[in-house]
Amino acid sequence: MSIVTRFAPSPTGFLHIGGARTALFSYLYARRRGGRFLLRIEDTDRERSTQSAVDAIFEGMAWLGLKSDFEIVYQTQRFDRYREVIAQMLEAGTAYHCYASKEELDALRAQQQANREKPRYDGRWRPEPGKTLPAPPDGVKPVVRFRNPVDGDVVIDDLIKGRITVANRELDDLIIARADGTPTYNFCVVVDDLDMGISHVIRGDDHVNNTPRQMNIFRALGAEPPAYAHVSMILGGDGAKLSKRHGALGVMEYRAMGFLPEAMLNYLVRLGWSHGDQELFTREEMERYFDFDHVSSAPARFDMEKAYWVNHQYLKTADLAVVEPEFDWHLRRMNLDPAAGPALSEVILAQRERCRTLLEMAEKSAFLYSEIESYNEKDASKHLTIAAADILKALIERLGALPVWDAEAIHGAVHGVAEMHGVGLGKVAQPIRVAVAGMAVSPPIDETLRLLGRDRTIMRLGAALNHIGLRA
Numbered sequence: 001m002s003i004v005t006r007f008a009p010s011p012t013g014f015l016h017i018g019g020a021r022t023a024l025f026s027y028l029y030a031r032r033r034g035g036r037f038l039l040r041i042e043d044t045d046r047e048r049s050t051q052s053a054v055d056a057i058f059e060g061m062a063w064l065g066l067k068s069d070f071e072i073v074y075q076t077q078r079f080d081r082y083r084e085v086i087a088q089m090l091e092a093g094t095a096y097h098c099y100a101s102k103e104e105l106d107a108l109r110a111q112q113q114a115n116r117e118k119p120r121y122d123g124r125w126r127p128e129p130g131k132t133l134p135a136p137p138d139g140v141k142p143v144v145r146f147r148n149p150v151d152g153d154v155v156i157d158d159l160i161k162g163r164i165t166v167a168n169r170e171l172d173d174l175i176i177a178r179a180d181g182t183p184t185y186n187f188c189v190v191v192d193d194l195d196m197g198i199s200h201v202i203r204g205d206d207h208v209n210n211t212p213r214q215m216n217i218f219r220a221l222g223a224e225p226p227a228y229a230h231v232s233m234i235l236g237g238d239g240a241k242l243s244k245r246h247g248a249l250g251v252m253e254y255r256a257m258g259f260l261p262e263a264m265l266n267y268l269v270r271l272g273w274s275h276g277d278q279e280l281f282t283r284e285e286m287e288r289y290f291d292f293d294h295v296s297s298a299p300a301r302f303d304m305e306k307a308y309w310v311n312h313q314y315l316k317t318a319d320l321a322v323v324e325p326e327f328d329w330h331l332r333r334m335n336l337d338p339a340a341g342p343a344l345s346e347v348i349l350a351q352r353e354r355c356r357t358l359l360e361m362a363e364k365s366a367f368l369y370s371e372i373e374s375y376n377e378k379d380a381s382k383h384l385t386i387a388a389a390d391i392l393k394a395l396i397e398r399l400g401a402l403p404v405w406d407a408e409a410i411h412g413a414v415h416g417v418a419e420m421h422g423v424g425l426g427k428v429a430q431p432i433r434v435a436v437a438g439m440a441v442s443p444p445i446d447e448t449l450r451l452l453g454r455d456r457t458i459m460r461l462g463a464a465l466n467h468i469g470l471r472a
């Protein structure tokens with residue numbers, strides 16, 4: 001059997017991490033089994049679907065590197081096909097017209113509720129052998145209902161949740177086309193999954209209730225349903241399902257917070273899946289090991305601290321070629337020109353031990369790509385003091401006279417000044433940091449100055465001296 005999986009979001013908002021993890025599981029399963037992965041945009045709800053949401057989904061998927069192996073499918077481009085299948089089902093008797101008005105159905109529901117029965121359609125327009133249907137009322141456009149089997153059970157052998165059995169008598173005859181002819185959600189999904197040869201439907205378990213109905217429609221169309229895997233929900237801090245309208249942040253907001261896409265994938269894959277006690281996975285490892293046997297059916301909670309930890313592990317070890325473009329993106333986002341300072345790879349190497357996110361790294365490296373506009377007030381009043389003025393003067397002299405500008409030479413000069421003034425290294429390094437970075441934190445001082453370059457260093461030490469002079 002050829003394996004085809006799909007991710008089918010509705011474009012009613014951004015791609016959030018709940019959807020992204022479901023997409024990832026679907027993608028990984030296809031990769032693991034040598035299959036293909038499809039992205040389908042379920043945009044039939046025209047009032048809520050927007051182009052900007054479609055773009056946001058593409059953006060999120062592209063950033064995470066979850067690429068569709070097929071051309072992207074839009075349900076709104078398939079209405080002719082849905083109409084065709086509805087006509088076939090009416091012809092075959094697996095669907096029928098229902099003329100019941102809204103008032104009639106409301107009255108039916110009220111009566112059922114009064115009798116403490118489960119509200120359900122009573123099959124009044126369902127053709128049965130020997131049953132005479134009333135004449136269709138004039139001027140009423142009918143809906144089309146699916147003729148759900150009445151006997152037997154639907155059995156879902158869910159790859160994550162195990163066996164789920166639902167009696168057909170619990171399922172009523174679903175509307176598959178509204179009175180205006182537009183097809184409904186569950187029906188479109190089946191036609192699509194069938195036409196697209198989906199072998200495994202991997203989706204959130206908020207869809208479990210749809211599955212028996214969809215399986216029945218598959219069978220009515222003469223096909224065997226695909227395999228199903230219902231992935232647990234990611235919940236927010238309040239215990240409710242994360243959704244576009246409730247509590248979720250878009251995937252791209254994690255980019256803005258400084259996450260690496262690979263780290264995000266790693267964090268998401270571990271949210272509900274395990275492989276021994278391994279925590280960190282390369283993309284190749286995820287693709288090699290992922291399976292449903294070790295996916296938990298319990299809901300998962302997003303743990304920001306753990307996500308930061310994973311990101312930091314990645315930042316510390318990832319290929320520079322992976323980190324550089326993201327770092328570049330952050331610098332530009334802060335209106336900094338990555339070409340106006342040292343090579344990004346060198347800065348990443350200098351900063352990555354101490355930064356958990358790329359945003360932090362960009363903020364702590366901004367001084368290398370732009371002039372500093374002001375000093376951190378607290379740091380300046382502590383370190384840019386009259387006592388520091390002589391130290392800064394001596395540094396300007398020594399650093400200006402160095403024959404080469406490398407870490408070793410800088411280190412020697414800084415230590416020399418500390419010795420000359422009979423002070424500890426901190427008394428020299430901290431004023432330098434505030435002078436060149438605007439704040440008292442930076443990578444080791446020799447590395448910081450090497451990256452900044454001699455001219456900028458000397459200029460900034462001079463500006464700090466002026467600052468002390470002005471305050472004196």
Ligand SMILES: Nc1ncnc2c1ncn2[C@@H]1O[C@H](COP(=O)(O)OP(=O)(O)OP(=O)(O)O)[C@@H](O)[C@H]1O
Nearest residue numbers: 009010018019022203204233234241242243244245
């Ligand atoms: N919190 C969640 N955790 C895990 N999977 C989710 C979560 N929310 C949605 N999904 C899954 O993501 C896929 C796309 O869902 P969809 O686009 O309908 O998102 P949604 O956030 O549920 O939408 P809405 O905000 O309209 O409820 C579906 O398979 C759905 O089950």
